[in-house]
Amino acid sequence: MPTGVDAYWLRLGTTMLMYGVLAMSWNFIGGMAGYPSFASAAFFGLGAYAGAVAQKYGLPMVVAWSLAGAVAALFAAALGFALLRLRGHYFAIASLVVAEVLREIVNSATNLTGGGMGLNIPVPQMASIADQARFFYYAMLGVAVLAFGAVLVTQRSRLGFGLRCIQQNESAADMLGVNTTLYKVNAFILSGVFVGVAGAVYASWVHYIEPPDVFDVLYSIKPIVMVLLGGAGTLFGPLIGAALFLSLEELVWRNYLSVHTGVLGLLIVLLVLFLPKGILAFRLRRT
Amino acid sequence: MTTLLQLSGVSRHFGGLKAVSSLDLSVDRGEVIGLIGPNGAGKTTLINLITGVHPATAGTVRFAGEDVTRQQPWQAARRGIARTFQIVQPFPEMTVLENVTAAALFAGGLAYGERAEAAALEHLQFVGLADVAGKRASTLTLAMRKRLELAKGLAMNPKLLLLDEVNAGLHSTEIDHALALIRAIAARGVTILIIEHLMKVVLNLCSRIVVLHHGELIASGDPQSIVRDPRVVQAYLGRRYADASH
Ligand SMILES: Nc1ncnc2c1ncn2[C@@H]1O[C@H](COP(=O)(O)OP(=O)(O)OP(=O)(O)O)[C@@H](O)[C@H]1O
Ligand SMILES: [Mg+2]
Numbered sequence: 001m002p003t004g005v006d007a008y009w010l011r012l013g014t015t016m017l018m019y020g021v022l023a024m025s026w027n028f029i030g031g032m033a034g035y036p037s038f039a040s041a042a043f044f045g046l047g048a049y050a051g052a053v054a055q056k057y058g059l060p061m062v063v064a065w066s067l068a069g070a071v072a073a074l075f076a077a078a079l080g081f082a083l084l085r086l087r088g089h090y091f092a093i094a095s096l097v098v099a100e101v102l103r104e105i106v107n108s109a110t111n112l113t114g115g116g117m118g119l120n121i122p123v124p125q126m127a128s129i130a131d132q133a134r135f136f137y138y139a140m141l142g143v144a145v146l147a148f149g150a151v152l153v154t155q156r157s158r159l160g161f162g163l164r165c166i167q168q169n170e171s172a173a174d175m176l177g178v179n180t181t182l183y184k185v186n187a188f189i190l191s192g193v194f195v196g197v198a199g200a201v202y203a204s205w206v207h208y209i210e211p212p213d214v215f216d217v218l219y220s221i222k223p224i225v226m227v228l229l230g231g232a233g234t235l236f237g238p239l240i241g242a243a244l245f246l247s248l249e250e251l252v253w254r255n256y257l258s259v260h261t262g263v264l265g266l267l268i269v270l271l272v273l274f275l276p277k278g279i280l281a282f283r284l285r286r287t
Numbered sequence: 288m289t290t291l292l293q294l295s296g297v298s299r300h301f302g303g304l305k306a307v308s309s310l311d312l313s314v315d316r317g318e319v320i321g322l323i324g325p326n327g328a329g330k331t332t333l334i335n336l337i338t339g340v341h342p343a344t345a346g347t348v349r350f351a352g353e354d355v356t357r358q359q360p361w362q363a364a365r366r367g368i369a370r371t372f373q374i375v376q377p378f379p380e381m382t383v384l385e386n387v388t389a390a391a392l393f394a395g396g397l398a399y400g401e402r403a404e405a406a407a408l409e410h411l412q413f414v415g416l417a418d419v420a421g422k423r424a425s426t427l428t429l430a431m432r433k434r435l436e437l438a439k440g441l442a443m444n445p446k447l448l449l450l451d452e453v454n455a456g457l458h459s460t461e462i463d464h465a466l467a468l469i470r471a472i473a474a475r476g477v478t479i480l481i482i483e484h485l486m487k488v489v490l491n492l493c494s495r496i497v498v499l500h501h502g503e504l505i506a507s508g509d510p511q512s513i514v515r516d517p518r519v520v521q522a523y524l525g526r527r528y529a530d531a532s533h
Contacts, residue, residue, distance in 0.1 A: 158392065158399040165389050168378040175338065175376070176443065177364030177394030 010133040014205065016246050017140040019226060021198040023238035023245075024147045026223035029191040031232035032160060033184055034167030035084065038096035038220040042079075043072045043195040044202075045099060045215035049106055051200025052119045052209055061124060065139075065200040072196020073189050080185035087170070096220065103215035118210030121203050136205040143201060147194040148239075154190065155235060163187055167233070228271040290349075291316045291447060291478050292337070297346030297356075298502075299329075299336050306332040307502045309346065314447070319469075319479045321489035321510075324499035325523050330482045331373055333499065334449045338363045338370050351446065364394035369445035371436040373452045373482075377424035383435060384420040387411055387442045394443035410438040414468055430461045437468060448472065450481040454488055466491060486524070490514075498523060 022040055029037045047068040054064035083094050106113045113119055126132045154160040162183045165173035174180050203209045222245065223238075230241025292314040299307040307329045314320055322330050335341040337348060339358040348356045350366060358366070369390075377386050387407035397403040411417045414434040419427065427435060433453050440448050450469070454462050462485070469492060473479055483489050489496060489510070496513040498506040500522040506513055513519055 161389065161399065162393065164381065165378055165393075168380055169376055171340075171360075172372075172376040172378065173389075173393075174360040175340075175364060175370065175372075176390050176439065177361050178389075179359075179361050 006130070007133060010137050012246070012250065014133075014137045014140045016243065017137070017144040018198050018202060019222065019242040019246055020144050020239050021140070021147050021194050022219065022223040023226035023230070023242040024144075024151050025191045025193075025195045027151065027191075027227050027232065027234075027238045028154065028163075028187045029184075030224060031227055031234070031238070032154070032163040032167060033187040035184065035187075036089070036092040036224070037188070037191060038092055038217075038224075039076075039079065039098050039188075039192070040195055040223050041099035041215050041217055041219035042095075042102050043076065043192040044199040044219045045102055045106070045211070046075055047072045047196030047199030048203040048209050048214040049113055049119070049199075050196065052121045052203045053112055055121055055204070056119070061204055065197050065204070068200035069193045069197040072199075073193040075196075076189045076192030077185060080188035081181070084181060084184040084188060096217075099215045099217065099220060103211045106211045106215070113211075116211065118208055118213075119203075121207050121209070123207055124204070136201065139201050140198065140205075143194055143197050146197075150190055150194070151235060151238075159183060159186060164233070225267055225271065289316050290314070291318075291351060292480075293347075293349040294337075295347050295349070297336060297343040297348060299332050299341055300344050305502050307336060307343075307499075310499075310502070310504050312497060312504065312507075314478060314480065316446075316478055317473075317476060318495060319473050319481070319493050321493035321496040322480055322482045322499060323484070323486075323489060323496060323523060328499040329502040330499055331451055332502075334370055334451055334480075334482070337449065338368055361393070364443060365396070367444065367446035368449065369394065369440040369443040369447070370449040371433075371440050371451055371453055373455070375429075375432040375436050377427075377432060377435055379423065379425035381424055382421055383411065383416055383424055383427065384408065386424050386435060387438045390439040390442035391444075394445075396444065407438075407442055410441045413441065413471075414438045415464070430457050433457065433465065434468070437465075437472075441472065445477060447478045447480065450479065450483075452482055452484065454483065454485055462488065486514075 026037065026040055029035050050071040051064045051068035054067050055061060059067065079098065083091055086094055107115050109115065124132065124135065126135065162173065162178045165176065165178055166180055166183060170180055199214060226241035226245045227238045229244050230239065231237030290313050294310055294312040296309045296311060297307060298305065298309055324330055332341065336343050339360045339362065343356055347354055350368065355363065355366065378389065384404065384407055387410055388403050391397045391403045391406045392399060395406065397406060408417060408420060411420050414437050416431060416434055416438060419431065424435060437453065454465055457465065466488060469479065481492065493510060495508065496510055497504060498513065498519050505522060506516045506519050514524065
């Protein structure tokens with residue numbers, strides 16, 4: 001039997017890994033390419049619903065999760081070709097709208113998604129509640145490891161180098177032979193695929209989803225705060241930021257739920273003003 | 288000699304403004320051409336039009352026999368058209384070496400890795416920036432940034448190099464250095480089109496000069512005939528220059 005403490009830490013650990021996936025993913029487009037995306041919630045909700053609907057039609061859980069990743073990736077590709085022609089805050093605003101649009105679509109596609117009633121996801125057959133909690137912890141760990149691997153490979157590749165060029169001076173990058181549209185779309189796909197899988201895993205984990213829950217704008221904002229907190233464009237910054245953020249959330253904000261979004265907004269402003277390169281910058285500056 | 292670049296009736300309008308209008312120009316392989324003209328004549332626009340930054344609104348651009356009128360800048364780079372910017376455009380937070388490596392990698396066709404870096408270092412040695420290779424590009428002086436632009440242009444392994452006022456803002460010893468560099472690049476067989484306000488540089492370097500005025504090509508010929516051409520004197524060089532050169 002699980003003790004209460006074990007269950008608490010498993011839940012926190014799973015959440016931590018999920019935040020890590022969100023932050024690492026945002027880092028591809030926001031940190032490496034320098035495009036402030038607010039589309040994370042769209043990918044998360046899309047992945048959650050894709051996974052849930054696929055399971056509703058009888059697909060095995062892990063297959064449904066993979067399908068959710070593919071759906072998120074395809075959606076990111078299509079969206080990227082449309083939106084990434086916009087620069088800076090125009091892109092940011094356009095990406096912010098996407099989750100709202102998807103939420104409305106899911107709301108009205110009642111036959112498929114249950115609409116505002118939400119959707120139940122079949123509970124996996126397992127010996128105990130504790131086994132289930134452990135299973136989803138390892139599932140989320142798997143997604144996080146995949147995302148981290150993708151970050152690692154990207155940073156040491158032509159793609160990562162090209163994204164850094166775009167982030168610093170897009171027209172100069174273009175002039176030097178970087179196919180900027182293609183590179184940005186690739187970064188956007190990478191920023192969507194793991195979030196989509198994480199959304200599907202989340203849906204299976206909590207057994208029940210509804211549009212306002214998985215398309216919550218906070219899923220777009222939190223990863224940005226985490227990455228800014230830890231250090232944009234870096235390897236470990238997003239993970240450190242995710243850990244810091246979750247600690248803050250657990251220690252402080254659980255008790256002040258009503259000011260949640262306001263505090264987040266304030267934190268973003270403070271970060272951008274005083275710590276534009278994140279916590280990691282302190283260490284880098286000294287060396 | 289074979290034609291490398293062929294512009295036929297190209298125009299570029301910005302709204303009602305004809306920045307370049309129905310211009311014909313053909314550049315042979317190995318030529319070093321000077322492009323001169325007063326401020327706002329359309330010189331930079333001509334480079335933007337060749338490189339796909341602002342594609343021609345009419346006419347065609349052919350490069351190495353291929354119609355490239357509608358190409359994107361990154362395609363121009365990979366085809367072998369390199370340009371330096373009138374206002375230098377480094378990647379500020381990257382090192383000088385990384386800046387040149389990017390050029391070798393994306394336009395020069397080298398694979399990601401140490402080979403590209405080694406090639407970049409060679410180009411930095413060539414322009415005399417090897418000792419600041421590890422510094423951030425934003426810390427360089429203007430003269431160094433101009434040389435960095437040259438190194439980037441070279442690392443792109445170009446067939447055609449378009450230089451937009453690489454000497455603007457430099458003093459005379461720095462200009463002499465840049466001149467020697469450009470001459471060495473030309474000696475490698477790179478075709479060069481250079482926009483330049485300093486007649487000393489143009490006369491020193493170019494086998495042919497073309498003159499742009501209000502977006503139109505008003506003269507083209509060898510340096511001697513250009514400085515005596517009355518239209519050029521009137522539009523650009525001014526009487527004083529014509530008197531002095533006699
Ligand atoms: N992107 C643009 N949008 C609108 N007008 C432009 C644009 N680029 C250039 N122009 C206009 O086109 C004309 C030619 O400009 P261009 O920069 O080609 O001149 P230039 O010969 O390079 O001048 P300079 O010697 O000052 O560099 C100018 O009147 C300029 O204002
Ligand atoms: Mg100009």
